[in-house]
Amino acid sequence: MALKQIDPVRWVLERDFKIGMKVTGLIYGDSYIIQNLEKEGALTQIANVACLPGILKHSFAMPDVHWGYGFPIGGVAAFSLNEGIISPGGVGYDISCGVRVMLTFIEEKEVASCIDELTAALFSRVPSGVGSKGALKISETELLSVLAKGALWAVKKGYGRSEDLECIEERGTLPHANPDAVSKKAIERGKPQLGTLGSGNHFLEIQVIDEIYDENVARQFGLNPGQVTVMIHCGSRGLGHQVCDDYIKVMLRAMNKYGISVPDRQLCCAPLKSEEAKQYLGAMQAAANYALANREIIGQLVREVFGDFFPKSDLKLLYDVSHNMAHIEKHGVEGKQVDVCVHRKGATRAFPPGHPSLPERYIQVGQPVIIPGSMGTESYILVGTKRGMEECFASTCHGAGRVLSRKAAMKSEKADTILKRLEDRGIKVMAETIGTVREEIPEAYKDVSRVVDVVEKAGISRKVARLRPLAVIKG
DNA sequence: ATGTAC
Numbered sequence: 001m002a003l004k005q006i007d008p009v010r011w012v013l014e015r016d017f018k019i020g021m022k023v024t025g026l027i028y029g030d031s032y033i034i035q036n037l038e039k040e041g042a043l044t045q046i047a048n049v050a051c052l053p054g055i056l057k058h059s060f061a062m063p064d065v066h067w068g069y070g071f072p073i074g075g076v077a078a079f080s081l082n083e084g085i086i087s088p089g090g091v092g093y094d095i096s097c098g099v100r101v102m103l104t105f106i107e108e109k110e111v112a113s114c115i116d117e118l119t120a121a122l123f124s125r126v127p128s129g130v131g132s133k134g135a136l137k138i139s140e141t142e143l144l145s146v147l148a149k150g151a152l153w154a155v156k157k158g159y160g161r162s163e164d165l166e167c168i169e170e171r172g173t174l175p176h177a178n179p180d181a182v183s184k185k186a187i188e189r190g191k192p193q194l195g196t197l198g199s200g201n202h203f204l205e206i207q208v209i210d211e212i213y214d215e216n217v218a219r220q221f222g223l224n225p226g227q228v229t230v231m232i233h234c235g236s237r238g239l240g241h242q243v244c245d246d247y248i249k250v251m252l253r254a255m256n257k258y259g260i261s262v263p264d265r266q267l268c269c270a271p272l273k274s275e276e277a278k279q280y281l282g283a284m285q286a287a288a289n290y291a292l293a294n295r296e297i298i299g300q301l302v303r304e305v306f307g308d309f310f311p312k313s314d315l316k317l318l319y320d321v322s323h324n325m326a327h328i329e330k331h332g333v334e335g336k337q338v339d340v341c342v343h344r345k346g347a348t349r350a351f352p353p354g355h356p357s358l359p360e361r362y363i364q365v366g367q368p369v370i371i372p373g374s375m376g377t378e379s380y381i382l383v384g385t386k387r388g389m390e391e392c393f394a395s396t397c398h399g400a401g402r403v404l405s406r407k408a409a410m411k412s413e414k415a416d417t418i419l420k421r422l423e424d425r426g427i428k429v430m431a432e433t434i435g436t437v438r439e440e441i442p443e444a445y446k447d448v449s450r451v452v453d454v455v456e457k458a459g460i461s462r463k464v465a466r467l468r469p470l471a472v473i474k475g
Numbered sequence: 476a477t478g479t480a481c
Contacts, residue, residue: 069476094476131478189478200476241477324476406479 001043003027003034009458013046013059019263021050026058026392028458032450033063036403045072048263052077053271054084056333056340060392062347063454064401064446069093070266073346073402076395078331079272081339085260086277087269088251088284090343091326093244096288097202097235098322099370100168100295101381101467102315104228104306108208111228111470114309119206119428119471121305126204126298128197128475129432135195135297143191147179150289151296151320159195160296166359168292168320169349177289178282182239183246186283190239190290195297199436199475201399202234203372204298207379211466217383220365221318223465230306230315231379231467232298233372235324236291243287247280272341281326288325295320318381319368323348323398331393342393350384350396350461369461371452374400374445375429375437375474376422379467380452388460396461397452400445409444410435428471436474 002014011034013025025046029037037043042065049071050059056078065074070089079085111118127134136159138146146153151172154160165172197204207229212218236243254270255262262268270276303315326343333340342349351358351367358367369382377400388394404412415434418441422429431437455461 092476097476130476198476199479202476235476238477245477 001047009454013043016047019047019051021047023050023055023058025050025061027061027065028454028460029063030450030454033446033454037065040067042067042072046075048267049075049077051263052085052267052269053260054080056080060395062395062397063451064346064397064399066402068345070264071343071345074397075345076342076347076392078340078342078393081272081341084272084341085269086272086280086326086341087267087343088244088247088280089266089268090345091284092324092345093241094235094324095240095243095284096291096322097324098291098295098320099231099233099372100299100320101318101370102230102299102302103222103318104230104313104315106228106310106313107226108228108470111206115428115471118309119430119473121308122204122302123430123473125301125305126197126473128199128473130199130475132196132198132475133192135301137192138194140187140191143187144179146194146293147182147286147289148177149173150292154293154296159300164296164299164317167317169322172292172296174285174288176282177285179286181279181283182243182286186239186242186246189242190237193237193239194294195301196237197234197298197475198237199433201440202475203375204302204473205231205469206471207231207467207469209465210468213463213465217365217464220362221368221381221464222316223381229467230302231372232295232302234294234298236287237294239290240287243283247283250276250280284326288322291322292320319370321348321370332390344395346398347395348398349394350382350388351394352384352386352389369396371397371448372399373448374442375440375472376425376427376442376469377448380448380463381465381467382452382461383464385459385461392460396455400448400451402444403446404444406439409441410438412441412443413438427469429474431474433475440474
């Protein structure tokens with residue numbers, strides 16, 4: 001495939017008319033990132049996405065891009081509401097998987113003295129692991145309310161605080177969610193799992209701010225060197241997974257019905273104007289509300305645990321943002337402001353300063369963009385930029401991005417060795433399943449600093465602070 | 476990511 005480097009961090013994948021690419025690909029990366037992309041089929045997936053009806057500007061790939069179901073993880077694709085489509089594969093199985101950062105007012109040395117006990121308390125209070133359940137069990141009626149109200153439900157029930165809401169994307173609620181579009185099976189899976197972390201790359205981390213890159217923005221965000229933070233990475237659990245599963249089947253039928261052909265069946269989709277698309281949008285937003293509630297509840301559990309250890313301290317939400325979503329947003333296309341459907345799969349929304357959907361406290365500086373690192377590596381807080389808004393539908397990377405498949409990672413090293421190495425570096429790890437530690441070995445991922453440097457050099461978001469892990473809880 | 480296959 002014809003890849004052309006246009007500047008140090010931008011590569012254009014030229015249109016291949018034989019496979020039906022409607023637009024070019026735009027890939028953010030340095031040479032190392034581009035090499036990895038060739039090996040594992042992500043490049044073909046970027047080209048395949050460029051073939052979808054009504055795609056606007058480019059099929060984008062962030063520097064953490066890697067192979068995924070149909071669409072690559074790290075991909076961004078926006079579609080015209082008139083001619084375009086929506087695809088469950090462009091959102092991902094873990095609908096509204098995302099991250100939040102909470103700020104404590106405690107310094108590193110204070111947590112250091114009780115890090116083992118604190119981590120153990122968090123591990124016992126926040127259920128984790130594949131089939132985990134238990135933080136709270138709710139009735140079906142309550143669950144429907146969660147699906148309609150998101151984090152607002154959690155706050156109303158006392159599992160969160162009203163001041164958190166303005167710092168959650170969409171203020172904690174996707175108002176057009178349609179709980180009736182969510183299957184009974186999905187609801188059954190979701191009922192016992194609210195307030196649980198899950199498994200895989202999901203985690204709960206105690207961190208410390210160890211580098212500030214932009215003092216002005218850091219001040220606006222309330223970030224200070226040496227300050228302890230908590231990062232929570234999780235999603236919509238079995239419920240979102242089931243919604244994705246259900247609607248892939250719906251979309252496969254819709255493709256025949258509307259005569260859409262795609263290069264890979266995993267890209268199955270329906271016209272945005274169709275009934276099938278409306279149903280999926282409603283169900284997807286309901287699953288997203290579940291994820292927003294889930295992170296709000298876990299945040300509250302973390303507050304309670306920290307309260308036991310540090311009665312005078314409190315935790316304040318910096319921001320909560322998803323990186324697996326399709327959103328209808330206003331963007332400039334061919335000189336006009338229009339509503340488009342932006343799919344971000346393993347890509348983070350990054351609104352610039354002045355964007356109307358930002359909370360008042362961030363409107364001058366832009367949206368906090370949270371980029372988790374892999375297990376035992378640093379995480380970053382970035383801020384959205386005007387260039388990102390104009391060029392790639394206000395999107396940026398979402399993490400380090402895999403270089404080894406889970407299977408390949410499992411072959412690398414024993415869990416004991418990995419844990420020992422992390423502990424030698426002063427990082428306490430507690431994991432529900434030992435296999436997860438092997439799958440999540442840092443070597444299975446790209447270097448997150450490198451990924452973040454690419455998006456910063458490209459100007460699609462800017463570094464604000466770096467967070468170093470002190471303790472990690474895995475599923 | 477996921478009751479890692481209905």
